[in-house]
Amino acid sequence: MLHSNDNSLKTQFTPSTLNPAAPVKTVTSPIEQASIGRTVVIKGEVSGSESLYIDGRVEGTLSFKEHRVTVGRNGTVAANILAREVVIMGKVTGNIECSDRVDIRSEGSLTGDIVSQRISVEDGALLRGSVQLTPAETKTNKQEKEVPKSFAAVAGKTN
Numbered sequence: 001m002l003h004s005n006d007n008s009l010k011t012q013f014t015p016s017t018l019n020p021a022a023p024v025k026t027v028t029s030p031i032e033q034a035s036i037g038r039t040v041v042i043k044g045e046v047s048g049s050e051s052l053y054i055d056g057r058v059e060g061t062l063s064f065k066e067h068r069v070t071v072g073r074n075g076t077v078a079a080n081i082l083a084r085e086v087v088i089m090g091k092v093t094g095n096i097e098c099s100d101r102v103d104i105r106s107e108g109s110l111t112g113d114i115v116s117q118r119i120s121v122e123d124g125a126l127l128r129g130s131v132q133l134t135p136a137e138t139k140t141n142k143q144e145k146e147v148p149k150s151f152a153a154v155a156g157k158t159n
Contacts, residue, residue, distance in 0.1 A: 038074050046079075054090070065099070073107060080112075088125075095129075 033051040036042060040056035047063040055072035060079050062069055068085040071077050075090035085100045088108035096102055096110070101118035104110055109126035117136045121127055 033068075036075075071108070 033053055034048060035053045036056045036058065038055050042056070042058045042060070044060045045063070046052070046058060046060065049064075049067070051068040051070070052062070052064055053070045053072060054075040054077060056074070057076045058079055059077075062077070062079050062081045062083070064081075064083040066084050068087065069081055069083040070087040071090040071092055073089045077090070077092045078094060079092075080094045081092070081096045081098075083096075083098055085103070086096050086098055087103045087105065088110055089105045090107075091109050093111045095112045096114045096116070098114070098116035100116070101120065102110075102114050102116045103120045104122065104125040104127060106122040106124035108122075111126075111128045113129045113132070115132045115134060117134055119131055119133065
């Protein structure tokens with residue numbers, strides 16, 4: 001072991017290349033999300049199996065059945081949207097069909113019809129169109145609707 005009588009601070013040497021023998025750690029986010037930047041314009045059918053953030057312009061159709069579509073403050077969408085969840089902070093012209101919810105933030109605007117289980121419209125948001133809320137099918141609702149025959153027989157029986 002080397003000792004030095006010099007008490008001044010020493011700078012540490014940091015290698016500029018990776019050690020090929022060392023394991024490489026990859027950082028993955030739990031939620032993957034594709035992004036369309038401010039200067040990007042897409043015309044046509046866009047679909048995917050991850051969430052999508054739009055800050056540019058999209059014309060056509062958007063199909064993300066199991067994921068979220070977010071229209072950012074700079075985003076402009078002229079398309080029908082099919083998704084699990086839609087968040088609007090920019091401008092959307094088109095119909096939206098969601099399996100979960102539509103969220104229109106205060107700076108967002110939507111001109112089109114909505115079919116969804118839930119909807120949230122903040123003060124200041126613009127919504128022009130119709131809204132159709134679909135009931136959520138839950139196990140308790142199904143169980144209440146399906147009365148076993150043995151219960152029906154006992155319920156109708158009088159002494």
